[in-house]
Amino acid sequence: MKCILYFTKRKTHLLLSIVLRRIFVNQTEVNTEVFKIPAKLYRIGELVRHTPFSRQTIHNYTIMGLIREAQWTDGGHRLYDESTFRILFRIVELKKTKTLCEIKQILNSEFATN
Structure with a gap:
């Protein structure tokens, strides 16, 4: 999985949220749980x-x-x-x-x- 890091926490969390949601949506069961990167x-x-x-x-x-x-x-x-x-x-x-x-x-x- 390719990951791009940004300088602000918000963009990093947003990017991680989007990536994880895409992964979960492609599975048979949709999971809306979002993981946060610790600061x-x-x-x-x-x-x-x-x-x-x-x-x-x-x-x-x-x-x-x-x-x-x-x-x-x-x-x-x-x-x-x-x-x-x-x-x-x-x-x-x-x-x-x-x-x-x-x-x-x-x-x-x-x-x-x-």
């Missing part, structure tokens, strides 16, 4: 590898409230979800013309409307 959680080192930010900057942005951890490991490490990448790239765009305080206000207003 991947990223450690801070993975964020550092895939973004232009240092470990300390990501830590500072978390403390400031610009980004939020999705959960913690048993060992006390922060784990971030895929939405953190979108927020970090938004911060890159906004840093060209805004201060971190202004960026925080913008991000908070964007989250309030979503």
Whole structure:
């Protein structure tokens, strides 16, 4: 089975849903059950590898409230979800013309409307 992955969870879930429904419809009994791919959680080192930010900057942005951890490991490490990448790239765009305080206000207003 060919699988194409997208960057956003919604498109991945939608694609998986369509593929699974086609498989089940082709069987004699129609099954509408949809399976969801579990969301991947990223450690801070993975964020550092895939973004232009240092470990300390990501830590500072978390403390400031610009980004939020999705959960913690048993060992006390922060784990971030895929939405953190979108927020970090938004911060890159906004840093060209805004201060971190202004960026925080913008991000908070964007989250309030979503």
